[in-house]
Amino acid sequence: MTVFDTLTPKAALPPDTDLNAILKDLADDHVATPKGQKQSEGALAAIAGDAREQGIPLSIVVVQGNKGRESDLRDLATAVGKTERGTVAVFSDDMVGTYSDSIPRARLEWAEDPAKGKGVGHADTAAQIVVGRLEAPQKVSPTVATSVLLAALLVVIGALYWVKARRAAPAPA
Numbered sequence: 001m002t003v004f005d006t007l008t009p010k011a012a013l014p015p016d017t018d019l020n021a022i023l024k025d026l027a028d029d030h031v032a033t034p035k036g037q038k039q040s041e042g043a044l045a046a047i048a049g050d051a052r053e054q055g056i057p058l059s060i061v062v063v064q065g066n067k068g069r070e071s072d073l074r075d076l077a078t079a080v081g082k083t084e085r086g087t088v089a090v091f092s093d094d095m096v097g098t099y100s101d102s103i104p105r106a107r108l109e110w111a112e113d114p115a116k117g118k119g120v121g122h123a124d125t126a127a128q129i130v131v132g133r134l135e136a137p138q139k140v141s142p143t144v145a146t147s148v149l150l151a152a153l154l155v156v157i158g159a160l161y162w163v164k165a166r167r168a169a170p171a172p173a
Contacts, residue, residue: 017063019079026059026084033123034064043124051131056103057086058131062123066092073097089130091115091123096130103134104142 025032029045030052044060051058061080063073077088077099087100089112096112111133115126 016067017076019076022061022076022080023083026061026080030059030084031062032060033062036064040124044127047124047127047131051087051135054131054135056131056134058134059084059086059088060123060127061088061090063090063092066094070095070097074099087134089127091126096126098130106142107134107138 022032029041030048031041031044033041033044040062044062048058048060059080061076063076073090073092073095074097077090077097080090081088081099081101085101087103087108088098090097094117096115098108098112100108111130114133115129
């Protein structure tokens with residue numbers, strides 16, 4: 001066993017979470033809700049269906065209460081996503097955890113931030129916020145932004161090289 005095995009935090013699912021039961025519940029409509037919140041499953045299934053029509057293979061999981069840390073919800077989303085594939089959003093009362101095999105982590109975090117803190121029974125509102133932000137077109141592609149910054153950096157380096165070379169040239173006599 002190495003130092004990294006000992007000191008690296010391990011993924012942890014929220015307490016009292018049955019991954020197999022969640023996967024079984026997701027099989028029919030890509031939505032898993034606790035027994036006390038089955039009435040909202042129809043609204044969540046419609047949201048997941050809308051996301052799938054827009055090209056986002058979304059699965060929605062709702063857990064009862066705020067169990068553990070927010071990172072536990074992300075770990076649960078990752079565990080579900082490894083089996084279900086696509087994008088997974090896990091909602092508790094005040095926290096959101098996401099996983100996707102096709103959407104970058106920064107975009108997922110951007111989508112989930114405004115969905116946090118919606119309270120008990122508002123998973124459908126939070127899910128609609130996440131889906132709305134994931135469906136929204138990106139204003140600037142990260143690839144384009146990186147390319148522009150890299151080109152600007154090369155222009156600055158070239159200009160500095162030209163100035164330095166000009167100063168180093170001997171003056172005509």
